[in-house]
Amino acid sequence: MPCEFFLIRYVPDVVKGEFANIGVLLREAGRDDSAVVRFTRDWSRVKCLDADADIGLLEGLESEIAARLRMGAADTKPVMQVLEDTLSNSVQMTEVRASLAESMPAELDQLMRMYVEPLKVKQERKRTGRAAIAGAMRTEFERAGVWGLMRKRIAVSLYTRAGDPMKIDCGYRADLQTAGGVVRMFQAVSLEGDVEGAKGLAYSAPQLMEGVQRVEGAALELTAVVEPLRTVSELEDEAMERYRFGVEAMERQAIRVVTVSDLARVAAMARVELRV
Known part of the structure; x- marks a missing residue:
């Protein structure tokens, strides 16, 4: 199915322009009501970029965006515009990009691996x-x-x-x-x-x-x-x-x-x- 996705980025210093991708918002092409969002679980890149980053606040933002997506049809403004108006300068969304998906869950997993999650290394320590x-x-x-x-x-x-x-x-x-x-x-x-x-x-x-x-x-x-x-x-x-x-x-x-x-x-x- 034709899909569209946005990357969600953490930008601690808008002057420097450095950023870390922290999430993906995916929807079927042109359908706001199909949109889903997922944030990273590994905040190591954000902490490297900004040691003082409020991880709890960023994690809470995922729930806030998901809630807005669920009520999007009741809003007078398109949900994407609402999100863009709401997000602060330190959290930004990219321009829309196109993709083809076999299924929404599989595509969301793939986009997270490609754009958000840190590269896995052979010596990675297993979480315990x-x-x-x-x-x-x-x-x-x-x-x-x-x-x-x-x-x-x-x-x-x-x-x-x-x-x-x-x-x-x-x-x-x-x-x-x-x-x-x-x-x-x-x-x-x-x-x-x-x-x-x-x-x-x-x-x-x-x-x-x-x-x-x-x-x-x-x-x-x-x-x-x-x-x-x-x-x-x-x-x-x-x-x-x-x-x-x-x-x-x-x-x-x-x-x-x-x-x-x-x-x-x-x-x-x-x-x-x-x-x-």
């Missing part, structure tokens, strides 16, 4: 720990088509008290046939090295659950996503004990614990509940 789990979460939710509909980096202080630094990776509200519905939140927790993340989440869970009920009038289902036990089963007994301790500490506070292997099923449920 929390970063690997968080990456797997995002991948599965993207495959299910729900990542753009979810809240990201949810500030726990909205529900507990000012100053609480914890942020939950992602979540969404499921309006089920229950009073108030359910808010589902997901946090990547690595038990491979230590259990501090598990202890911190367990400590915060009761106040977070109470706060969600108070603020949103909904029950909270908090899910921790961890490595499968087999990834640490070949390590020393102490590592196994830490793993079990972390799981038990979270489950005692009514935190649902699933492994990376369960993510496809979790994402499929999100797709049904978000009516995608």
Whole structure:
């Protein structure tokens, strides 16, 4: 199918004109309502260009653009014009370029590899720990088509008290046939090295659950996503004990614990509940 795409760039200094491509916006030719957007997950090039770059703000921009794309048909101005008017000088869109695609998802993957993601090198260090789990979460939710509909980096202080630094990776509200519905939140927790993340989440869970009920009038289902036990089963007994301790500490506070292997099923449920 004939398609059009725009590259989204981070330009920290408009005078110098240096930039790093951070995302792609793709649509079927002439159809604003088909547009999809994806940002990079590897911000190393941005950090090299600008050590003080606000990565959290840039990640949030992806959700903002996706939201504008979904409501584009209701706006009086074409969605592309709205985006161009909204983006600050430090984040810019290129002129439209043409492409031919077998499918939109495949083309988006290809454009990200060609223009945005850093080149892979043979000695590249494999992501491990929390970063690997968080990456797997995002991948599965993207495959299910729900990542753009979810809240990201949810500030726990909205529900507990000012100053609480914890942020939950992602979540969404499921309006089920229950009073108030359910808010589902997901946090990547690595038990491979230590259990501090598990202890911190367990400590915060009761106040977070109470706060969600108070603020949103909904029950909270908090899910921790961890490595499968087999990834640490070949390590020393102490590592196994830490793993079990972390799981038990979270489950005692009514935190649902699933492994990376369960993510496809979790994402499929999100797709049904978000009516995608």
